[in-house]
Structures are given as C-alpha cells and as structure tokens.
Amino acid sequence: MKPRWMCGAVVAVAWAGSATASEMVTATLVGGSRVTAPLLRRNDDGVVLDLGFDVLQIPAKKLLDVRSEESAVPADGDHEHDIFRTARLEAREVPELVKRFGEAVVMVRNPGGLGTGFLISRDGHLVTNYHVVENNTRLQVTLFRKTDKGFEKNEFRKVRIVALQPLRDLAILQLDPDETQGKLPEPVVLNDRDDLRVGDLVFAIGNPAGLERSVTQGIVSSTTRTIDQMRLIQTDAAINPGNSGGPIFNARGEVVAVACAGAAVFEGLAFGIPANELIDFLVHRDTYPYDESQPQNGVTYLPPPFQPGLPAEGVKSLIPTP
Structure with a gap:
C-alpha cells in the first residue's frame, strides 16, 4: 500500500x-x-x-x-556571556514556554508612551528598542510576577541607560539592585546559532497598545528581509505599537529576534531584529555607551571640517585657481 x-x-x-x-x-x-x-x-x-x-x-x-541518532546534538546547558546567556533548549509547547519565560518580559514606559523589553541577566540588564527610550532619561519598568492570586505588578523607577545603538534600534537598560533586591525572574535565553528557517514557528510576548503580556504566534516569512539597509526577520505574528522591544521566540523558547515594527495597514506583516545582531551589540556595548550630555544618542558623530573641494576657513587651498 x-x-x-x-x-x-x-x-x-x-x-x-x-x-x-x-x-x-x-x-x-x-x-x-x-x-x-x-x-x-x-x-x-x-x-x-x-x-x-x-x-x-x-x-x-x-x-x-x-x-x-548518531549525530544528534543534545540540548546544551546555559552558556554565560557576561550579561547574557545562550543555549540550545528542548522544544516545548508554546504555553509551557510562555510560563517559563513570560515573567522576563517587561513593560518600558517613558513620559510619551510605552514599549516592551526583556530581562537578559540576573543583575537586571534588559533589552528594548532604541526608539522606545529615544530622547528620554526618565524611564519606568514594570515587571509582572506570578502569584497565587494572578499577576502582580512590580514598578521600578530607577532605570539606568547602559548603551544605545540607534542604527540597529537597540538599547540596554539596567534596573537598580536596591529596588530589585535580587528578586528577578529567570532571564531569557538568546539563540546564537543563526539557524532560523522560513516556515519555522515563532511567538512574541509584549504589550501592544498597553495590553499587558499579550502572546501572538506565527511563522517566519523571511530571514533576509532588508529595509533601510537593515537585515530583519519577517513574520506574520501580530506585532503592534507597544510590542516594540519585545522578544520573538522560536519553538524552543530561545529569543531569535527583537520585535521592532509592524505594518499598520497590512495584516501578517511584522519585523524583528535578528538575535545575532543583538548579541553583537551586547558583546561590543562599550562602543555605544550612554552619554548623559547626549541623551538622544550613545555616540556623537562629528561632521567633517569641510566639504570636498572647499578649503576650510583660514586654510590656503593647494589647488590652483584658473
């Protein structure tokens, strides 16, 4: 048969x-x-x-x-990388993964709006989008902790900006240890293998329009979408205003992208920054330190002293004039 x-x-x-x-x-x-x-x-x-x-x-x-069976790669234990960790986890049902990592997803507020972020270390480091914190120094982070009576909100107002990368739309924040008192949930695990495939299942956790802890699910539509010279992951999982800066997980519960944009006029069209771009930013964060004198940018790029062909003031041109 x-x-x-x-x-x-x-x-x-x-x-x-x-x-x-x-x-x-x-x-x-x-x-x-x-x-x-x-x-x-x-x-x-x-x-x-x-x-x-x-x-x-x-x-x-x-x-x-x-x-x-002969070449199977077992799930790896956690690999600590300074302020973040990577691992190859076992595949699980989405509800089980949400239960495990959902508390690591936070709400990030500024005076003009809100977004999402996620904890990457036990020391209170978290990641969000640059545009969530852009031009703001007063930030508030809300953590949702599971209790017998449901979820309890923990508000943190002493939030330090560690590093900013406007070109990749990424930011690193850190909660004050005096406020957290070491009582933080398990941080997320980052995927460092760049093995995401078109058609793979993914899900996002965030706060679209302030609707806390919303979970959406979809598949990977493209792994090589380029917009404004940025390589992005495209997915049909719903990403809306308020999801920005939140994690996009694979079926193993590893963060494979950072939600950054969704189309307002099209359904099933959303984008995330690949995890390998995030890891590169985390590893080289000292290159993008936050400067209080320049709150809009972690790095100041000085303009050239003069335009090509036009000598600077007080400098004699070596080009003969006709």
Missing part, C-alpha cells in the same frame, strides 16, 4: 512487507513531541518513518527538526 500524504496532520498507514535496515532518526514536531524510528524517506514534503507494522508520515510543516 502506497503511503498517502495528508495536509496539516500526522497520519499512520499500514505498510505491506518488511522494511530494510534504515537510519535511526528522532523527529521533533512543532509543539515539542518527538518520534524516534527508522527513516524510510525524506524529501521536501516531509518524512516517512517505519514504526514496525505501521508507517508514519509527517508533513514538512509539522516538523521542527529531524536528527540522526
């Missing part, structure tokens, strides 16, 4: 005859479920696994990962 592909579902059909020895693989499905079995076939449509008396067909859009 020939295997049949059914769109949008994982199905098993009877397989006549005995299967030959095949490569043993572990298939991770969207949502975190795993199946380990001999691999009969793999192509752009998906995979076919031998379960003995049955054959399991898994469509490509339901697959998160397929790895050989």
Whole structure:
C-alpha cells in the first residue's frame, strides 16, 4: 500500500512487507513531541518513518527538526556571556514556554508612551528598542510576577541607560539592585546559532497598545528581509505599537529576534531584529555607551571640517585657481 500524504496532520498507514535496515532518526514536531524510528524517506514534503507494522508520515510543516541518532546534538546547558546567556533548549509547547519565560518580559514606559523589553541577566540588564527610550532619561519598568492570586505588578523607577545603538534600534537598560533586591525572574535565553528557517514557528510576548503580556504566534516569512539597509526577520505574528522591544521566540523558547515594527495597514506583516545582531551589540556595548550630555544618542558623530573641494576657513587651498 502506497503511503498517502495528508495536509496539516500526522497520519499512520499500514505498510505491506518488511522494511530494510534504515537510519535511526528522532523527529521533533512543532509543539515539542518527538518520534524516534527508522527513516524510510525524506524529501521536501516531509518524512516517512517505519514504526514496525505501521508507517508514519509527517508533513514538512509539522516538523521542527529531524536528527540522526548518531549525530544528534543534545540540548546544551546555559552558556554565560557576561550579561547574557545562550543555549540550545528542548522544544516545548508554546504555553509551557510562555510560563517559563513570560515573567522576563517587561513593560518600558517613558513620559510619551510605552514599549516592551526583556530581562537578559540576573543583575537586571534588559533589552528594548532604541526608539522606545529615544530622547528620554526618565524611564519606568514594570515587571509582572506570578502569584497565587494572578499577576502582580512590580514598578521600578530607577532605570539606568547602559548603551544605545540607534542604527540597529537597540538599547540596554539596567534596573537598580536596591529596588530589585535580587528578586528577578529567570532571564531569557538568546539563540546564537543563526539557524532560523522560513516556515519555522515563532511567538512574541509584549504589550501592544498597553495590553499587558499579550502572546501572538506565527511563522517566519523571511530571514533576509532588508529595509533601510537593515537585515530583519519577517513574520506574520501580530506585532503592534507597544510590542516594540519585545522578544520573538522560536519553538524552543530561545529569543531569535527583537520585535521592532509592524505594518499598520497590512495584516501578517511584522519585523524583528535578528538575535545575532543583538548579541553583537551586547558583546561590543562599550562602543555605544550612554552619554548623559547626549541623551538622544550613545555616540556623537562629528561632521567633517569641510566639504570636498572647499578649503576650510583660514586654510590656503593647494589647488590652483584658473
């Protein structure tokens, strides 16, 4: 009996005859479920696994990962990198990932509006968009902590601006340890492998229009979208004003992008700054220190002293005049 592909579902059909020895693989499905079995076939449509008396067909859009048992890479433990951490986590259901990392997502307020941010260290460092804090020095961060009676708001008003990168629309803030008293939730984990693929499941947590802790889900539409000379991740997960600066997670719960823009007139069109750009900013943050005398920018770029062809005042031109 020939295997049949059914769109949008994982199905098993009877397989006549005995299967030959095949490569043993572990298939991770969207949502975190795993199946380990001999691999009969793999192509752009998906995979076919031998379960003995049955054959399991898994469509490509339901697959998160397929790895050989011999070369399978296990989930790595946390790798500390100064003020942030990276790891390869196990795939899980989205509600479980939201429960684990949702408390690390905060609301960032300035006198003129609000955005989202997320904790990256136990020392109170957090990331948001530059445009969320642009031209503001008085910031307030709201943390949402799970209690027996629901979520409790913790307000922090002593917020220090650590570094700004306006060209990448990124900012690093830090909460005051006297206010936090070491009582911060688990920080997020950053993805440093740059392995995001078109079609991968992603979800965002943020505060669109001030609606706290909103979760939206979608897929990756493009990993190489370029806008204003910036490489961005495109997704159809809903990103609205207030989501700016919030994390975009993959199906493992790793931050793969920082939400930065959504189209006001189109649905399913949103963008995020890739995690590798964020990591580069974090590693080289000393290059973009915040200067209180220049609150609009972490780095001051001086204009050239004169335009080409026009000598500066008081300098004799070496170019002969006709």
